[in-house]
Structure formats: C-alpha cells, structure tokens
Amino acid sequence: xxxxxxLASLPAALVSSHVAAGPGKRLRxxxxxxxxxxxxxxxxxxxxxxxxxxEIVAVADxxxxxxxxxxxxTGAGKGFADYKAMLAEINPDIVAIGPRHIDQHRDMLxxxxxxxxxxxxxxxxxxxxxxxxxxxxxxxxxxxTRIAIAHRNRYHPxxxxxxxxxTDGAIGRVLEMRxxxxxxxxxxxxxxxxxxxxxMDCAITLAGAPRACAAGVYQNGRxxxxxxxxxxxEGIGPLAGDEVxxxxxxxxxxxxxxxxxxxxxxxxxxxxxPASFALQIFGNNGVIGLRMDQEPFxxxxxxxxxxxxxxxxxxxxxxxxxxxxxxxDLVAAIKENRAPLCDATRGRQIIEMICAVFxxxxxDGQRVTFPLQTRVNPLNLL
Numbered sequence: 226x227x228x229x230x231x232l233a234s235l236p237a238a239l240v241s242s243h244v245a246a247g248p249g250k251r252l253r254x255x256x257x258x259x260x261x262x263x264x265x266x267x268x269x270x271x272x273x274x275x276x277x278x279x280e281i282v283a284v285a286d287x288x289x290x291x292x293x294x295x296x297x298x299t300g301a302g303k304g305f306a307d308y309k310a311m312l313a314e315i316n317p318d319i320v321a322i323g324p325r326h327i328d329q330h331r332d333m334l335x336x337x338x339x340x341x342x343x344x345x346x347x348x349x350x351x352x353x354x355x356x357x358x359x360x361x362x363x364x365x366x367x368x369x370t371r372i373a374i375a376h377r378n379r380y381h382p383x384x385x386x387x388x389x390x391x392t393d394g395a396i397g398r399v400l401e402m403r404x405x406x407x408x409x410x411x412x413x414x415x416x417x418x419x420x421x422x423x424x425m426d427c428a429i430t431l432a433g434a435p436r437a438c439a440a441g442v443y444q445n446g447r448x449x450x451x452x453x454x455x456x457x458x459e460g461i462g463p464l465a466g467d468e469v470x471x472x473x474x475x476x477x478x479x480x481x482x483x484x485x486x487x488x489x490x491x492x493x494x495x496x497x498x499p500a501s502f503a504l505q506i507f508g509n510n511g512v513i514g515l516r517m518d519q520e521p522f523x524x525x526x527x528x529x530x531x532x533x534x535x536x537x538x539x540x541x542x543x544x545x546x547x548x549x550x551x552x553x554d555l556v557a558a559i560k561e562n563r564a565p566l567c568d569a570t571r572g573r574q575i576i577e578m579i580c581a582v583f584x585x586x587x588x589d590g591q592r593v594t595f596p597l598q599t600r601v602n603p604l605n606l607l
Contacts, residue, residue, distance in 0.1 A: 260291025263324030328460030397510030433476025
C-alpha cells in the first residue's frame, strides 16, 4: 500500500501530528512513575514531547533519584514524591500511569479520575481482576474520563490493513487464529499476563469479543494445583503455571488458541520464527502473521505467493513504538468525546480472557463463558 492510501486509511486525528487541544491551549500532562516498581513503563513519560497538543507539567515518583531523573528527562516543572499530592495540586488534563507493576494501577486510576482527569494513558496489563476493571470503568463512566491502554500494536495501521485483507478474502476462508507469548523464562502464566495481553488485544480486534474459553495450566509438566500458586512478579497477584494452553470462542466464530511454554521460544531470528510473541491467522488460501512490537509488524502469504510485509513504513513504525500515535488518539478521543482505540472496555475483555484461563483450569478444563461470573482472580479460589 502506498503512503497516500495508508494515510487515507488512518483516523483523521492520526494523520497529522498537530492535533490541538483548542485555540491557544495545550492539555496538561502529569506523569506517575515509580522507580524500582515498574518505572515509567515503555516510554510513557517521554511520549508527550512528540504531541504538540500536550505539555508535561509534573512528575511523581516515590524514589528521589528516579524523580530527579524523570524531571530532567521530561522537562516537567514540578516533582512530587506522592502522586496523590501531585494530582490534588496540579489537577492535570491527562495522567500518564507508567509503572508496570499492576498492583498500583487501581489506586492510581481512581485517584486520577477523582481529581478530574479528562484522559488517562496507562501501561498494560490494565488491572488485576475483572472486579477491579468493573470498579474503574464505573468510576470513569460517571466522570467522563477517557482511559487508553498502552497496547501499542492496536494503534498500528498495519493491523487495520490486515483486518481488511481478511475481510476481502485475501487468505480465503479463515479457519483459526493461533497466538503465542514470548515464551522466554517468564513463559506460562506470567508471560500470558504481561505479553500475551498484546496478542489477545489483536485477536479481539480481528475476531470480536471472546464468548467462551476452555484451558489448562501446568507446572513442571503436571496440572497446576493450589500448592503451585505464588505471588507473581510485577504485582500480578496470585500466579501459577510455567505452561498454559487455551482455546477461545470468538464473536465471529473463528477459534483463537493461545499457548505459552517457559523457554519454549524457537532459537531463531524473530522474522524467521513468526510464531513466538505473535498471532497467526490461518485461511484455506494463506496466512497472515502479526509480530508484536516488531517490524514489519504484519506479513501475508497467500496462494502461491511468497511472504511479504503488509506495510513497510519506518516513520509510522517509530510513531507506533514511541506511543505517539496512541497519544494522538487519546487527545482526539478527549476532543471528540469518544472512546480511544484501546479503551478500558477492551482492557477488561483482555483481563477476563486471562482470568478465564485460570477459571477453566480451576474447573478441570470446563468451558466457561463471558462475562465471567467469577470477578476475582480465580487462583484465589483454587
């Protein structure tokens, strides 16, 4: 696809990097980080410098050295040890919640909503349970706060292009989708939480919301039991399994399989191994592959043709990687009073998919339906 057609396929707000908040006014951004407890995510502090409609006015970090570094890096005028004090004094338009440790996310989200944030951009995973998602979504709905989640692959235009190729029948009838985590030493439950969430996000984009799940979770080659449950890294909460296997029934009727095995990744360059940290869509006349956080992000192999990228554009790739496109979309969502492309509802769907794997395992692999009746982490009930 040439650049003219590419730009025509993008939302209008994303074509230009000069989205304005209003005449002579920029949206004020306050950044929450926590050095040593998930930091600032993958650039959620610096992304705003590329968006003319925003300005970073304050940084909060409980770690003094981290806070000083954050102030220097962002050029923010004020630093705070307590993010709640920052929100109370600054009353920012946008709050960037950077820590990857998700045990902090609920309180940070509710504090930002309480202090009148128009928009929030938050590192993934979203929250620890469907119950936390319900609480935050309810609060944001009452305040009108727009929440966007940093699943940056969702904002890649190649994803929309791949969806159109599928709809147009480029790979024939779609038979199934297969996704895998990164399958490094975090493989299994932790991999599903922190990296598989990217894959699930893309699966929802292409196949619609999940309808049901059947799954198994394993530890050292045997079904995981209550004795295997430990507190997971990165604030995940109860966690088990160095191997997970799940089958989801999706809205469009196409089954989606997700698997992750500790240290299961093939020892090849990523482009030669399109299965790791990726989603593959199999049709009866070809395959489309999506490689999370890699370029080219999407490729297609149809009929007798050789594999080729869906899109090659270094400028777009940089804007996706730096979160610039997702930041622009949040600014536009605030202006247009609409949901961001990857909003809190999508975040809840992903968290429910993750929890559904553990819920099905808890029920000996039984099929469980969405929305989940169990709103807490199912491993609390194992």
